[in-house]
Amino acid sequence: MNILVVTGSPRKGGNTEIMAEVFAESARAVGHEVILKKLSSLKVNPCIACKYCFEHNGVCVQKDDMNDILKELDRSDMLVLASPIYWFDVSAQTKCFIDRMYAFGKKGFQIRSIAMLLNSGADNVYAAAEAQLKAISSYLKWEMKGIIKIPDMTEKGSMLGSLHLQKVRDFAGRLK
Numbered sequence: 001m002n003i004l005v006v007t008g009s010p011r012k013g014g015n016t017e018i019m020a021e022v023f024a025e026s027a028r029a030v031g032h033e034v035i036l037k038k039l040s041s042l043k044v045n046p047c048i049a050c051k052y053c054f055e056h057n058g059v060c061v062q063k064d065d066m067n068d069i070l071k072e073l074d075r076s077d078m079l080v081l082a083s084p085i086y087w088f089d090v091s092a093q094t095k096c097f098i099d100r101m102y103a104f105g106k107k108g109f110q111i112r113s114i115a116m117l118l119n120s121g122a123d124n125v126y127a128a129a130e131a132q133l134k135a136i137s138s139y140l141k142w143e144m145k146g147i148i149k150i151p152d153m154t155e156k157g158s159m160l161g162s163l164h165l166q167k168v169r170d171f172a173g174r175l176k
């Protein structure tokens with residue numbers, strides 16, 4: 001599969017990006033092509049609801065980094081969203097990316113499946129992020145491959161020592 005991974009933490013080298021890199025490495029090891037896009041180094045503004053994209057085959061009017069990401073999305077079979085939990089939901093950066101996928105709302109999507117990698121300080125803080133992803137995947141008829149949740153991420157780099165990272169490796173290694 002061609003897999004696009006989009007990370008939505010503003011913190012370069014933080015827990016979300018570590019989680020996503022472990023996923024990418026493990027998925028590549030079993031033969032998948034993985035493109036990793038880190039929003040910490042890219043500019044993806046909020047959607048401005050102009051619907052230019054609906055008349056221009058999915059091209060967004062905004063001249064930020066989203067059109068390049070959309071080109072990758074159009075070459076991908078699966079999308080993996082990686083986000084920290086911010087106030088019991090995905091980060092604003094992740095939500096901006098999700099909103100900007102509206103560009104393909106009329107043209108349609110190439111991807112057929114989706115998954116999410118979440119991490120947070122506390123446990124039991126994932127309900128909103130999970131509900132959103134499940135609703136989107138149901139609406140767009142994407143197969144939901146899984147949602148991996150890793151709590152106890154209190155410091156930058158906590159992820160490096162987390163035994164839960166094995167869940168990410170196992171998940172990526174099982175993908176078909």
Ligand SMILES: Cc1cc2nc3c(=O)[nH]c(=O)nc-3n(C[C@H](O)[C@H](O)[C@H](O)COP(=O)(O)O)c2cc1C
Nearest residue numbers: 009011014015016084085086087088120121122153
């Ligand atoms: C603005 C902000 C809001 C947060 N909100 C929550 C929260 O609601 N629940 C929680 O468990 N952790 C929360 N956290 C902690 C982060 O989810 C956690 O530290 C995560 O590992 C950060 O990922 P990163 O290193 O990739 O940035 C919050 C952190 C920030 C900066």
